[in-house]
Amino acid sequence: MSAPETTNDAPVVTEDTRRLNMIEAINEALAIMLERDPDVIILGEDVGYFGGVFRATAGLQEKFGKTRVFDTPISECGIIGVAVGMGAYGLRPVPEIQFADYIYPGLDQLVSEAARLRYRSAGEFIAPMTVRSPFGGGIFGGQTHSQSPEALFTHVSGIKTVIPSTPHDAKGLLISAIEDNDPVIFFEPKRIYNGPFTGFYDKPVEPWKKHRDSQVPEGYYKIPLGKARTVREGEALTVLVYGTMVHVAEAVCEARGVDAEIIDLRTLVPLDIEAIETSVKKTGRCLIIHEATRTSGFGAELSALVTERCFYHLEAPVDRVTGFDTPYPHSLEWAYFPGPVRIGEAIDKIMSE
Structure with missing residues (x-):
């Protein structure tokens, strides 16, 4: 049975919650959707055998196979273009762009194809794809690994833009994004993948494993977009x-x-x-x-x-x-x-x- 959608309140600690970091919560959301829906496909650079640069897809290829979780060439335009075609065909692709800075070669596919497909086809085709990508700075990644391009996508009609700030929200929002029938840009703040680093240089507010919003419910749940x-x-x-x-x-x-x-x-x-x-x-x-x-x-x-x-x-x-x-x-x-x-x-x- 599906769990109800959550409210705006912070998660309540119960026997059915665990303390997770954001990477663990994202991995769990992906695993749940791969299990629930045979049409969900994960693709991208190093997402398969290696499990992603930040380990967000670790173990998923081993569990679900190389036809459900697979590596692609280093071609962001190709990754997103293939995902558009998959969505039109009836699948629910979840392409990963390794860093948000790399998304620009695929921008035309997102803006000219994915965002417009429903309208151009009068509803005959849709692009139910969720483009995941780490974004923002905080890991000393330099100019080509640290950009925050969210405003570009909010300007494009037909694309939804989601940015979680906690493990609890990351899991619930990602599930909602994957089930959504429109293209979603899902930006993951890599600076807080493993802890809530605040700007007080390298000191977190408190240990992430004790942070209240690290309480993540077991199983399937959604947070509405x-x-x-x-x-x-x-x-x-x-x-x-x-x-x-x-x-x-x-x-x-x-x-x-x-x-x-x-x-x-x-x-x-x-x-x-x-x-x-x-x-x-x-x-x-x-x-x-x-x-x-x-x-x-x-x-x-x-x-x-x-x-x-x-x-x-x-x-x-x-x-x-x-x-x-x-x-x-x-x-x-x-x-x-x-x-x-x-x-x-x-x-x-x-x-x-």
């Missing part, structure tokens, strides 16, 4: 975040004693506009944090939405803390990320208005 999660309730300030920045924002607000309401968007498209609007109208202030560059980043869209819908409730201008408009600086990546100093300065500014 388009539903944000209230990480922390507050009255003085709304903080809109996703991915790694959820943990950074929470740590900074707790350290500074700010009565902030932190909203983890979880999915950028579809976006939970109702949750955002409700929170900002309650607090009257809004801070947006993301790792990607500032100009045309997704924070700009969030700022516009908040201003359009909550203008008469705002007590201070909406502010953003983001990455800088520069090429990704390998040697200075911890200065590039929004961290305690810049976020703290933004909070002080907003609260003083």
